[in-house]
Amino acid sequence: MSPNILITGAAGYIGGSILADFLARSDSLIEKNNISAAVRSEEQANILSKLGINVLKLDLTDEKAVVEGLLSNNITIVIHCASSLDQAQALHLITALGKQQEATGEKTYFIHTSGLGAFVEKTGWPPGETKDTGPVFSVEKELADSFATRKTDVAVIEHSKAQGVTSFIIIPCTVYGRGTGEWNQLSVKIPIWIQGSISQKAVYKFPEDTKVSGVNISDLTALYSQIVKKIVQKETIPSGEEGYYFALAHEIVWSEALQHLAIALKARGLVTDSKIQIWTSDEAAAESLGVPAPFVQVLFNADENIVAENVHKIGWKPVWTYERFLQNIDDQIQDVVDLGKAKSSLVDSLFAAVRG
Template sequence: MSNILLTGATGYVGGTFLDQVLKSEEPSLKSLTIDTAVRTAEQAQKLKETYGDRVNPIKWKGLEDTTTVADTAANYDLVVNVGSGFIPAGAKALVEGLGRRKDGPAPWIVHIAGCTNLADRPLTQDAHPEREWDDEKDAGAIFDFMKEADAREPYPQRSAEVGVLEAAEASGVNAVSLNAPLIFGEGSGLFNRAGLVIPIALRYAITHGYGFKLNETANFDYVHVSDLAALYVLVVRTILERPDRGVGFIPTGRKGIIFPAVARILNTEIMERCVDAAFAGGVLPREGTPKEREVRQVSLQEIADEIMFSQVAVAERGWAGHKAMKGTLGPKLFGWKPQYTEEAWKQEFHDEFVALRDGRRGITLDACIGLRGN
């Protein structure tokens, strides 16, 4: 039986993954105990109250504490790192710890990354609206592209993905990265259950009375959080169930990048659907906002300052960038069959509006429209 460490059990993807694993009836999972790295005693208590002996919370300070991270990872042969893809030193410390093991099962890290690692910067640099990456056909080339791009212009999420795959290959650790597109839907974990992109876009539309665009061709692929978590479960099952622990079967190192992508949309469509949801919900139009549905051209600096903590490069990659990905390996290697497709995507905008209206997104609807009353 593997010793498994999960980072991100209190997060959106990690919490959903943990919930799916511990509710699974699969023989390889139904008696599994997972050690979960958490920051607070309250988090540990809630996990234990819900999942009992199936979880073993371990207190740490987070991925920034690289000495503790490496020392902790050295006790395991499988790490599922969905805590954060934006802390390069912490992610590499997990690999370092795994690499200390001298015996036992072949060590694995299953890492999380994101599609902005692939994005161009079409407003300030070169634009590549035609570019699409295929995780099978372009295996190796994807890594080479990201490594070269990161050498020119370091980007923490990309630095972490490249660093994990490179360090693992050098140290004899097996590493695969699930490079996720836009993640949507309600999670099933105990803590954070909300995505990021759709809530941000919806709040903007409600606050301003219109949507925004930085160009006409920016795109995202998307995946429901439950389907993404299901792919993580399938990868873990493959490691646990195969006699070879997936070594030679699951791509690893510089070829170890998998795209859990379901379908593709334009960023303008996201904003159109957000505006539609606000109109359908009766909060638009209102006094001082456009009477008709509108997606308005705005500046990169405005979007960076308002919704991206003034991080211009991050805003450009996400809201203007082209990051098309074709996910071939998930279905081919693991039999991954996403359950939440076009209808769930369309429903997402209504569901997010209701969650915002009901105060389940950390901000109230009244705050979005400038009211501070009840």
């Protein structure tokens, strides 16, 4: 029998796309009738209810409401996409899963969405290659206090262990492509860069030539589905301290990607020149991209050196390649033209962190 699955952040880009993907592929392992979505506004709840699924209007910072919501809906799997930073949200959900397990004797699972910022040198991560099959947990634990996402990952793993809940940490890299959810369909980095370029009528870059890892949203949602299917089929896959999954499909060389972007923007008349300009300071870059200056390097200019092994061990096969990404870069511009400003709770929370 298909378990009851709750997707948090279901009005967001990743959570909304996972929800749409799960509904589209509804089968005996992931059944539509067993999917619940958590959102925090009445308007979002009304829109998602039209999909014929169970919608919980929940503020995930409210522990009592979270525990009641999960227990009254017999939730045994949570896919958490509302915040990689806010530890309290994750801990409340795990506490609720622990209570659910205690009440029914049925095993429970927590799938956490983290962020790649935890694993780059600019946030204090050690230099050199990092494999998701390596000692990621012990290094995160040692460096937990110096970056909020690392602290949350460690708390997720330790609290899950204490509650008897099986945990997995998914680390999406630069996610691109139009989301398929009902609410926010724009990702963060690339739409922000496009908006900045349109408003400045030129594409800017940092002086350094960095490379990052990319994944199309459809490949990312397929990874969540793959993990849920393994859980339902009772297959043992890496979890807890070993349960890190780097969701990377291919590299993106920023200078090359931005050159493609500049040519496509110029062809649309959205920038005056396809020649790339160089930002002279972090403040200028932050202003152009609309993010707080202290975070601009970590978000947009961090060289990544990560290797994904666990995702392949469980049979994930992304279909988007770097060549396909470059060939379809104009679609990213169309998404921004259609949908306007990217609304990201990550950027909101970074501004809140700077304000203190």
